[in-house]
Amino acid sequence: METKNSLQDSMVGKSVIVRANVAGVHAGIVVAVxxxxxxxxxxxxxxxxxxxxxxxxxxxxxxxxxxxxxxxxHSIGAVLPAVTIVNPPGLEIAEMTDGxxxxxxxxxxxx
Numbered sequence: 001m002e003t004k005n006s007l008q009d010s011m012v013g014k015s016v017i018v019r020a021n022v023a024g025v026h027a028g029i030v031v032a033v034x035x036x037x038x039x040x041x042x043x044x045x046x047x048x049x050x051x052x053x054x055x056x057x058x059x060x061x062x063x064x065x066x067x068x069x070x071x072x073x074h075s076i077g078a079v080l081p082a083v084t085i086v087n088p089p090g091l092e093i094a095e096m097t098d099g100x101x102x103x104x105x106x107x108x109x110x111x
Contacts, residue, residue, distance in 0.1 A: 016028065068103040
């Protein structure tokens, strides 16, 4: 098993979805993470207010693995240069596939 520092270091640069019980759900690229304080900093971050998955689970894990459901009306915030989330214990970090990250990053409302 990796040590905390090597695990934290291995997360930097990866696209992830973060579920924080106070700050909500965000997708972005990890700049820094500190597991001792349940703090993570993301760049190119978007808040995921309401998203639809490709299967019936509705889970963030499905979005991380498969991306957003095509042609659905998701509710996703603007791309922010950076966001730092400080959360009480219980931070969930799901690594995203490249395709899943692109579906979130490039999402725009259906016209």
